[in-house]
Amino acid sequence: MSVLDDLANKAGDDDTVCGVPARLVAAPATTEEAAALIAETRDLAVVIRGSGTTLHHGPPPRDLDLIIDTRRLAGVVEHAAGDLITVVRAGTPMAELHCLPGQQLALDAPPSATAGGTVAANTSGPRRLRYGTARDLLIGITVVRPDGRITRAGGKVVKNVAGYDLGKLYTGSQGTLGLITECVFRLHPVPPATSFVRAIAPATRAADVLAGQFAASALEINAAPGADPEIAVLLEGTEAGVRDRAAALAGLLDGEVTDEAPPWWNTxxxxxxxxxxxxxxxxxxxxxxxxxxxxxxxxxxxxxxxxxxxxxxxxxxxxxxxxxxxxxxxxxxxxxxxxxxxxxxxxxxxxxxxxxxxxVPGLELMRRVKEQFDPDHRFAPGRFVGGI
Ligand SMILES: Cc1cc2nc3c(=O)[nH]c(=O)nc-3n(C[C@H](O)[C@H](O)[C@H](O)COP(=O)(O)OP(=O)(O)OC[C@H]3O[C@@H](n4cnc5c(N)ncnc54)[C@H](O)[C@@H]3O)c2cc1C
Missing domain, CATH: 3.30.70.2740 (Alpha-Beta Plaits)
Structure with a gap:
């Protein structure tokens, strides 16, 4: 029996990408199984699906034969607390990485989103100000290329210096260059205290927050026609430090200190x-x-x-x-x-x-990278910049 026969099912009504229906869905459970599947299906157009939170972003695929679903490729492989790193399979829900013992992967992606999807989407949320994006926190990656070959880049230490940093290339690649099966992330300690300062204030006041000594972890604004503009700031640190900074910032913005984020935060x-x-x-x-x-x-x-x-x-x-x-x-x-x-x-x-x-600046370079990695244009065809 072929790997495809073994793993794939007929697609259901919900197995669509931007309205384009798939024919088949397959959910490999290991990197090796995924590699065998991808090598065997070289004539099929593929879209990779994590939890689907942003699968509707971007243009629809030109063709869609097979959705490769990562939900069975899940689980934390290793949490090395002393090294502040974790190794996880791509289908692991972010909820598991938001609360590792005493440490966290400091990305605000929704709890149901997968680690691999978060890297492939490279979206960012409020705490980007302090911790950066997936691109900054990813230190190692395992990918199955469109020809079925397994490649690894980076490693399990924060300072990796040898070779090209291919993890950066795959970050934000939206499933167009291969299937991410495993990621190594840098972690941060969970802060002992957090607080929000909220104020009715125009975006111009954000500059005052940045210029002050508040060490904000996030500085968010919300503005809508006919409504008061708002600013909300997340402060993290020790109990005393957060309390003092929050009081000073609330004074500056004529705002209030709260434990809760405003309802619009990261939505x-x-x-x-x-x-x-x-x-x-x-x-x-x-x-x-x-x-x-x-x-x-x-x-x-x-x-x-x-x-x-x-x-x-x-x-x-x-x-x-x-x-x-x-x-x-x-x-x-x-x-x-x-x-x-x-x-x-x-x-x-x-x-x-x-x-x-x-x-898009650099479009020609991106085209050349796509040609190298996926010359048959079968991974997310038409979904990337310039219809690549
Ligand atoms: C309300 C909201 C708030 C958000 N806030 C943040 C935030 O604060 N920080 C942040 O980083 N992100 C944020 N995001 C974006 C979030 O990162 C992505 O929605 C999510 O992580 C994608 O994961 P997913 O498993 O749902 O992937 P999907 O939506 O299924 O896929 C997203 C893209 O990645 C590709 N893909 C999925 N898995 C893989 C894989 N294993 N290998 C290769 N390609 C793959 C897909 O083909 C698709 O192009 C937010 C999204 C929402 C809806």
Whole structure:
């Protein structure tokens, strides 16, 4: 019996990617099993699925024969507390990595999201300000390439110096270069105390927080048409240190100290099936970009400390023309602000009409990398920048 016959099932109604149905779904349980499956299915177009939290992001796949699901590739292989590292299989839910004994993988991805999907998506949340992104916290990786070969890069120590750092290449590759089966992450201690400072204040006040000696772990803003703009700051550290910093910051912003994050913290500002964009800019231009998004009728929220914002609903563009107009407007504003605007998600009815990535520096280099790794273009065909 072939590996495909052994592992694959007929796809169900929910086995779709951006509305494109798959024919088959297979869930390998080990790196070796995944490698045998991928080597045997060289004529099939593949999309990899973790828990599916952002599978609807980006353009639809051009073809889709097989979904490779990582849910059986799960479990913590090793937690070396003394070295502050963990080795995990790609399908491990982030919930397990948010609360290792005394330590954490400091990424705010949803609890159901998988470790491999979080690396492949390289999205970031509020605590990027202090801890960085998956790209910063990944120190080793095992990948099955589209030709079925197993490759390993990096290792289990924070300082890896030999060879190309292929982990960085796979981070954010959205399943277009291979199947990540195992990751090694750098961990951080769980802080003894945390507190939030919340204030009604415009994005311009974020600069005061950054300029002060508050050592914020996250600095988030939320602004929507017709509503008061808000700032929320996460402070972490010792009990006394957090208490003192929180009191001083609350005084500066005329805000309040709370144990809880505001309800909008780390949630996308678009309704299911709506239009959602990721905006980036230089820090000094955050207020101008926020104003542009709100003036366009969108809600905007995200990190004023790193210049990574999300904009979206409540507007659900009624037509492709309206969606294209909004995207054009936000793209121009982001460019002026020294950054980019990428459409993460859009109503199925308008997706085909949108340039979801916009102009991408380094596109030619990315094409060449894709050609090297996946010359038959069978991993997530058409999903990556430039329709690669
Ligand atoms: C409300 C919300 C808040 C979020 N906040 C954060 C945050 O704070 N920090 C953060 O880092 N992220 C954040 N994210 C994004 C999050 O990282 C991704 O949604 C999630 O981690 C993807 O994991 P998944 O298992 O759901 O992957 P999926 O959604 O299933 O897949 C995502 C992409 O990765 C590819 N992929 C999945 N698994 C693999 C694999 N093993 N090998 C290769 N490619 C693969 C898929 O093909 C797809 O392109 C947030 C998302 C949401 C919805």
């Amino acid at each position: 996308p500002p678009w309704p299911d099936g709506g239009l959602g964009l990721k905006l980036t800019c230089v820090l000094s231009a955050v207020p101008a970009l926020v104003t542009a998004a709100v003036d366009a009728g969108l809600t905007v929220r995200g990190s004023a400390g790193t210049g990574v914002l999300h904009a979206g609903g409540p507007v659900r563009p009624a037509s492709a023309d309206e969606a294209a107009r909004l995207v054009g407007l936000l793209r121009a504003a982001a460019t002026t602000a020294g950054g980019h605007a990428v459409v993460l998600t859009a109503p199925d009815s308008v997706r085909d009409r949108l340039d979801m990535w916009g102009p």
